[in-house]
Amino acid sequence: MEYTRKWSEKFSVEQVKIELLNTAYGNGHTFLxxxxxxxxxxxxxxxxxxxxxxxQETILLGMFVFVVITTFIAKVSPLIILxxxxxxxxxxxxxxxxxxxxxxxxxxxxxLLVLTxxxxxxSLASISVFCSMDPDKLSNGLxxxxxxxxxxxxxxxxxxxxxxxxxxxxxxxxxxRLRGKAPEKKGFLYWRAIVYFCKVxxxxxxxxxxxxxxxxxxxxxxxxxxxxxxxxNHPEVKKxxxxxxxxQKHDYLFLGFTAFYLVCLFxxx
Amino acid sequence: xxxxxxxxxxTQSQKMMVFILSMSLYGLSNMITELLPSVYLGPxxxxxxxxxxxxxxxxxxxxxxxxxxxxxxxxxxxxxxxxGQFGGLGELEKFISFSLAMYIAGTMVTDPRNxxxxxxxxxxxxxxxxxxxxxxxxxxxWVGVDELEAVPGLVESVVVIEGFSFLNDVLFxxxxxxxxxxxxxxxxxxxKIEPLLGMKPRDTTxxxxxxxIIGPRLVVVGVLLAGAAFLFEFLSNSGLNLIEWELDLxxxxxxxxxxxxxxxxxxxxxxxxxxxxxxxxxxxxxRRISS
Numbered sequence: 001m002e003y004t005r006k007w008s009e010k011f012s013v014e015q016v017k018i019e020l021l022n023t024a025y026g027n028g029h030t031f032l033x034x035x036x037x038x039x040x041x042x043x044x045x046x047x048x049x050x051x052x053x054x055x056q057e058t059i060l061l062g063m064f065v066f067v068v069i070t071t072f073i074a075k076v077s078p079l080i081i082l083x084x085x086x087x088x089x090x091x092x093x094x095x096x097x098x099x100x101x102x103x104x105x106x107x108x109x110x111x112l113l114v115l116t117x118x119x120x121x122x123s124l125a126s127i128s129v130f131c132s133m134d135p136d137k138l139s140n141g142l143x144x145x146x147x148x149x150x151x152x153x154x155x156x157x158x159x160x161x162x163x164x165x166x167x168x169x170x171x172x173x174x175x176x177r178l179r180g181k182a183p184e185k186k187g188f189l190y191w192r193a194i195v196y197f198c199k200v201x202x203x204x205x206x207x208x209x210x211x212x213x214x215x216x217x218x219x220x221x222x223x224x225x226x227x228x229x230x231x232x233n234h235p236e237v238k239k240x241x242x243x244x245x246x247x248q249k250h251d252y253l254f255l256g257f258t259a260f261y262l263v264c265l266f267x268x269x
Numbered sequence: 270x271x272x273x274x275x276x277x278x279x280t281q282s283q284k285m286m287v288f289i290l291s292m293s294l295y296g297l298s299n300m301i302t303e304l305l306p307s308v309y310l311g312p313x314x315x316x317x318x319x320x321x322x323x324x325x326x327x328x329x330x331x332x333x334x335x336x337x338x339x340x341x342x343x344x345x346x347x348x349x350x351x352x353g354q355f356g357g358l359g360e361l362e363k364f365i366s367f368s369l370a371m372y373i374a375g376t377m378v379t380d381p382r383n384x385x386x387x388x389x390x391x392x393x394x395x396x397x398x399x400x401x402x403x404x405x406x407x408x409x410x411w412v413g414v415d416e417l418e419a420v421p422g423l424v425e426s427v428v429v430i431e432g433f434s435f436l437n438d439v440l441f442x443x444x445x446x447x448x449x450x451x452x453x454x455x456x457x458x459x460x461k462i463e464p465l466l467g468m469k470p471r472d473t474t475x476x477x478x479x480x481x482i483i484g485p486r487l488v489v490v491g492v493l494l495a496g497a498a499f500l501f502e503f504l505s506n507s508g509l510n511l512i513e514w515e516l517d518l519x520x521x522x523x524x525x526x527x528x529x530x531x532x533x534x535x536x537x538x539x540x541x542x543x544x545x546x547x548x549x550x551x552x553x554x555x556r557r558i559s560s
Contacts, residue, residue, distance in 0.1 A: 095410075098426035111423065115410065130350060138350070150285070151342065154292055158346045165297050201301070202450045205323060209294060209458060213465040216290040220282045229281060 032074045032132035037141025039251040040129045043258060047125035051118045058269040060117050066261060067124040074128040084123055092116040135159045144242050149232035157219070168211065172204040279332055279468065286466045287331045291339035295323045296347025303348055318442040319344075321398075322450035324371045325391045329455050330462060330471065333375025341368040362405050370398035381459045381471065384452050391451040395443040403431040 032040065047067060054060055071081075092112055099112075133141065139152030177200060183192040223229065231237040279287070298320035324340035341364045349360060374394025378386050410427045463470045 094430065095423070095426060098430055099423045101426065150288065154289070154342055155346055155350070157289065158293070158296060158343070161293055162297065162300070162347060165293060166300070169297060169301070198445070202320070202322070202446070205294070205298070205320070205450075206454060206457070208297075209323075209326070209454075210462060210465060212294050213286075213290050213462050216286045216293070217466050219289055220286045223285070224282055229285075 030073060030075050030132055032070065032128060033134070033137075034250065035132075035254060036245060036247050036251045037133060037137050038144060038245070039247060039255055040133065041141060041145060042255065044125055044129040046258075046262075048122055051121045054118075055114070056269070057114060057117070059265050060114065060121065062265040062269060063121050063262075064117055064124075066258075067121055067128065070128040071124045074132040076127050076131045080127060080131070084120075084127065088116055088120055088123070091119075140242060140245060143238060144245060149228070149238070153223075153228070153232075161215075165208075165212070169204060169208055172207050173200060176200045176204055279335075283466065283468055284332065284335045287327070287335040288339035288342075290466070291324060291327045291331075291336040292343035292346070294327070294343070295320075295340040296343030298323050299344050299348035318438045319446070320450075321395055321442070321447035322391070322454060324367075325374055325394055325447060325451045326454045326458065328371045328375030328394075329378045329381050329387060329390065329451070330458060331466075331468075333372045337368040337371035337375065340371060341365075363402070366401035366405070367398055370394045370401065373397055381455050384456065387455045388448055388452050391447045392439075392443060395447045396439055399435050399438045399443075403435045407431050 047063070051060060051063060054063075092115070096109065096112055130138070135155055135158075139155040142155070143149065143152045180200065183196050186193050231241070302319055324336060327336040327340065330336075344367065345360050345364060371394055374390040374397075377390040377393065380386060407427055410423075460470045
């Protein structure tokens with residue numbers, strides 16, 4: 001429970017909001033951030049799928065080195081890397097313990113390491129790509145590769161609204177706690193306190209459901225006034241909106257270098 | 270009867286409202302559950318997997334399709350992209366399984382005031398979602414580890430771990446954070462929340478069916494994708510042999526075939542998304558003209 005309290009102190013609402021805005025808008029100046037979204041998507045699609053089908057350790061290792069370098073270039077926040085490492089380690093370790101229990105031996109470690117390597121290549125690639133795109137860029141990129149306008153709108157909306165929604169939820173939660181009565185006895189392993197907190201966390205959604213639905217209505221009315229639905233359904237509007245997105249010299253250079261590196265990997269290893 | 274059904278069809282703006290509502294609320298809850306710590310009792314993990322009651326409630330109260338898609342998108346945007354944990358293509362699987370499960374749960378309820386119906390729907394929604402995701406997780410290890418049978422104990426351990434987390438999620442998160450809150454919230458919100466979005470409460474006469482989303486196209490695409498996955502697996506296995514035997518041709522061959530296969534898959538996905546959106550749009554236009 002001490003552990004829980006420590007975490008809850010670290011993740012105060014303000015802290016979370018700051019961290020969120022930082023991940024969203026913090027890395028606008030890195031090399032990857034200046035690339036065109038389409039370049040990043042192409043790059044990512046390769047690194048997101050191909051590692052699954054490669055079983056040669058040396059090639060995987062080479063890819064791993066490459067994505068580590070891109071992650072470094074993208075200046076991803078250390079907190080995210082930490083979360084990723086913990087997740088990978090716990091998953092791999094868990095599998096290992098369980099397979100030892102079922103009569104595996106040390107030979108089990110190698111395939112698991114390869115699996116972990118694959119997973120880390122994929123997740124590092126996604127982190128370096130998606131952390132270096134700010135929301136506007138991401139939504140424009142998605143729009144360009146044919147996602148519906150609603151999706152890109154939702155991303156922009158999410159980034160705008162989430163901090164205020166979080167604050168509202170926090171207020172409701174606090175007012176529930178103010179008016180309610182916390183359990184006097186903590187119970188075994190604090191279970192009464194945990195149950196109480198869970199109950200309040202769920203109940204707080206009731207007022208939030210109603211107020212958010214009002215807000216959703218206002219949003220949609222505003223969208224209608226701006227004529228956004230016309231834009232969602234007519235390709236020429238989209239074209240006009242995305243006219244400034246173009247692949248430039250450094251995009252081609254980046255893709256070319258990646259391809260060169262990978263071909264070298266495949267040939268020499 | 271027919272008239273009553275026509276009256277419930279939503280305009281595009283109302284669909285968007287349901288979509289935004291479900292997206293922002295479920296996204297918010299997702300962020301909260303991401304930040305909540307999990308408690309370990311030995312190997313057993315007690316964690317709040319998700320607040321499934323929010324999409325379940327909304328799918329039962331409103332049109333299930335838009336609420337389900339909104340919730341799934343909210344999870345991706347708020348819970349993943351904004352926290353910098355976007356898994357890219359892996360999210361596609363989550364998106365599909367989650368929206369499918371929530372949609373099915375929503376279609377099962379005909380009367381939101383009937384608590385037994387709501388409860389059954391909530392549990393079934395959670396079970397479908399968890400079952401799909403555990404199967405996919407098992408498949409991931411199966412594809413990711415070459416010659417799985419050669420490794421002693423790995424198959425059993427993966428199945429046991431996934432089965433265990435399935436049971437844990439269904440019994441713990443499912444009952445505490447899906448069943449109880451949904452049964453509590455749905456009858457209370459019914460008739461209160463709909464006027465805020467400017468629509469009539471759903472009445473017992475209108476039903477949704479799975480046919481609306483599972484058309485022949487979806488089945489064909491699913492089969493194609495599964496086929497593509499097996500092709501990749503086959504290519505990679507034969508590719509290893511090629512590298513061993515003839516060093517010059519091998520890598521280039523895998524390289525090219527992989528690239529071609531991926532481009533085809535991506536094209537299919539993009540094409541279907543476009544087409545789906547177009548048909549949805551056409552349908553709404555038709556409805557508006559006819560009503």
